[in-house]
Amino acid sequence: MDGDIVFENVNFAYEGCSQILNDISFTVKGGTTLGILGGTGSGKSTLMLLLDRLYDLPPECGRITVGGVDIADIKAEYLRRNIGIVLQEPYLFSRTIAENIGMTDDGITLSEIRHAALDACLDETVSSFAKGYDTFVGERGVTLSRADKILVLEKGRIVEEGTHDELKSAGGVYQRIYEIQSGTEGGVPCD
Incomplete structure (x- = not known):
């Protein structure tokens, strides 16, 4: 599958539920990797479910394209065979x-x-x-730092976007999570 993956002004709510995604727009260049970080309920899995067409995005709720083609016009089976997704808790052995x-x-x-x-x-x-x-x-695997681009989600919105190094030095949500997970809060290793 060639081309960029583009989310344009995507809004989404599961039937009978409150809004999950709010005006999400981003581009993943063909051949690159994207890491998505966010707390429970921030919309990470929903983005992937929409991309894989496990849920179809109503036309009035934005647009998702692959190689310039609306995914509504691409067979779901084709998308699933050609897009790799690693979900929240991949398990890698040590x-x-x-x-x-x-x-x-x-x-x-x-x-x-x-x-x-x-x-x-x-x-x-x-x-x-x-x-x-x-x-x-290790059991937690290779980290997000290898992704070409990282999105940080909160409450269904992109709150930060960039590379590992850019986000780590920005002093925002990503840096805080990175410090907690690496045990270096405040620059001092933690037990």
Whole structure:
């Protein structure tokens, strides 16, 4: 699947519920990764459910396009086969990236692992790590810092947007969450 993913002025509420997404607009350039950060109920999963067409966006509620084509005109099965999504709590074992990819097949070769990573558009990212496929990941996995762009959501709105470094130095919500999760609140390591 080629082209940018574009959310234009997207508003969404589940039937009988209050508004979940409020005027969400952003672009994900083709071939790049996007990280989405936000608390429970901020709209992260809803964005992905709409993109995968598990819910269709009414025309009056904004527009989502892939490669300039409205997703309402793209078969849902095609979207689901061609867009990779890692949800809120992916589970990676405390092993190497190669071992995590090949976990279910004892006889898998590195070539087959690389092929699977290529299919998932991960090979370039994994190859950029100093140890490549031998990079060790913890149970929480590789962090958002590897995403090309990060959106921070609060109450269905984008409150911050940028790269890991930009957001970390901006002094906002992302920086605070980063400090809490890395145990460096106030620059002092925490127990």
